[in-house]
Structure formats: C-alpha cells, structure tokens
Amino acid sequence: MIQPVVRSKRYRNVFLALSAFTGSYFFFDDGLPQLRAVVGDQAALAKDNSSHTYCLLSNEKCAIDGANIKLDRNIIRPMEAAKIQIEWPSLPSQAETLELTLEGEEMMMGVYRQKLIRQTGTNLYSGELVLPFCVSDEMTWQGKIAPPANSSQQPVYVSIRMIK
Structure with a gap:
C-alpha cells in the first residue's frame, strides 16, 4: 500500500503555505505584467474616447x-x-x-x-x-x-x- 506523503496536519499546512507562496510568485512574475498590459489598453481606449464631445x-x-x-x-x-x-x-x-x-x-x-x-x-x-x-x-x-x-x-x- 502506498503511504501518503503528508502524514500530519503540521506538514499539510506547511505544504499548503509553500504551494500558495509558489503560486503567488508565478502570478506576480508572469500574470501581473499581463494584467497591467490589459488595464493599460483599456486606459488607452478611454483616452481615445475623450476627444469626442x-x-x-x-x-x-x-x-x-x-x-x-x-x-x-x-x-x-x-x-x-x-x-x-x-x-x-x-x-x-x-x-x-x-x-x-x-x-x-x-x-x-x-x-x-x-x-x-x-x-x-x-x-x-x-x-x-x-x-x-x-x-x-x-x-x-x-x-x-x-x-x-x-x-x-x-x-x-x-x-x-x-x-x-
């Protein structure tokens, strides 16, 4: 029988915290610049509309x-x-x-x-x-x-x- 890797609550919490940290690193490293680019595109569209009466x-x-x-x-x-x-x-x-x-x-x-x-x-x-x-x-x-x-x-x- 295969034993689970995480055997106690303490190790499970450490594993979850490490996963959350790693996921947030990749979001802020890759996702945030892409999100800023999309928001910047919307701001450019809003500025383009400001030329209208x-x-x-x-x-x-x-x-x-x-x-x-x-x-x-x-x-x-x-x-x-x-x-x-x-x-x-x-x-x-x-x-x-x-x-x-x-x-x-x-x-x-x-x-x-x-x-x-x-x-x-x-x-x-x-x-x-x-x-x-x-x-x-x-x-x-x-x-x-x-x-x-x-x-x-x-x-x-x-x-x-x-x-x-």
Missing part, C-alpha cells in the same frame, strides 16, 4: 450633431427605470432602431447596451434605461448612441450622471 443628459433637450436627446428626469438612480428619447431627423426612414452603449467612467462595470426603438411615422426613438447598482454614491456613465451599421451617420456621444 459628450452631451450630458437630463430632462432638458441636449442638441448634438443634429440630434436632440433627453431623459424623463434629471437624476438617474440605480435600478430605477428612466425613459430616454432621441429625435434624429437626419437618419434615413429605414433606421428602425438605434443602439445605446454605456460604460462606467469612474469604475468599470461592464458595457450596458440598450436598443432604442423608432416610434412609427416619426424621427423619435425611445427606450427604457435601467442602470445597474453601484457601490459608490455617484457615477458617470459615458457612451454613444449609434445608428445601424449601414448608415453613413456618425454616432452621438452621451454622458449620464447617476446618484444613489
């Missing part, structure tokens, strides 16, 4: 690049539905939907996507916006509203302030 959304219309955008309220709260409307006369009548894409500015919370649907016979698109819960008291969401890919129209850039 952002429309800060509220219950007053914000005009940007031929589009008028507004929310149904001034303050957006996490997990509370808010209505967003965009009037975009220069879009072709075949554009039935727009895509709203948002990302957290101060904290990475993933990418929030929402379809905005055209109201029949108008240039008005609308949708319901429910932003996720955040641990901080305030947060800024930045992103864009993009027409369909087959449109020559450029997206408009928006910013939304969320407060608990």
Whole structure:
C-alpha cells in the first residue's frame, strides 16, 4: 500500500503555505505584467474616447450633431427605470432602431447596451434605461448612441450622471 506523503496536519499546512507562496510568485512574475498590459489598453481606449464631445443628459433637450436627446428626469438612480428619447431627423426612414452603449467612467462595470426603438411615422426613438447598482454614491456613465451599421451617420456621444 502506498503511504501518503503528508502524514500530519503540521506538514499539510506547511505544504499548503509553500504551494500558495509558489503560486503567488508565478502570478506576480508572469500574470501581473499581463494584467497591467490589459488595464493599460483599456486606459488607452478611454483616452481615445475623450476627444469626442459628450452631451450630458437630463430632462432638458441636449442638441448634438443634429440630434436632440433627453431623459424623463434629471437624476438617474440605480435600478430605477428612466425613459430616454432621441429625435434624429437626419437618419434615413429605414433606421428602425438605434443602439445605446454605456460604460462606467469612474469604475468599470461592464458595457450596458440598450436598443432604442423608432416610434412609427416619426424621427423619435425611445427606450427604457435601467442602470445597474453601484457601490459608490455617484457615477458617470459615458457612451454613444449609434445608428445601424449601414448608415453613413456618425454616432452621438452621451454622458449620464447617476446618484444613489
């Protein structure tokens, strides 16, 4: 019969500590630089987006690049539905939907996507916006509203302030 190498709790704890130390060494030696490279790439993307003009959304219309955008309220709260409307006369009548894409500015919370649907016979698109819960008291969401890919129209850039 084969006897186990680790025979007592004391040796098992030493073995576990040594394994944890070795694993953390390889993580910080190999994994951490790769993690820093990924975070650096995301920071570069954020800096690239800063060259755009952002429309800060509220219950007053914000005009940007031929589009008028507004929310149904001034303050957006996490997990509370808010209505967003965009009037975009220069879009072709075949554009039935727009895509709203948002990302957290101060904290990475993933990418929030929402379809905005055209109201029949108008240039008005609308949708319901429910932003996720955040641990901080305030947060800024930045992103864009993009027409369909087959449109020559450029997206408009928006910013939304969320407060608990």
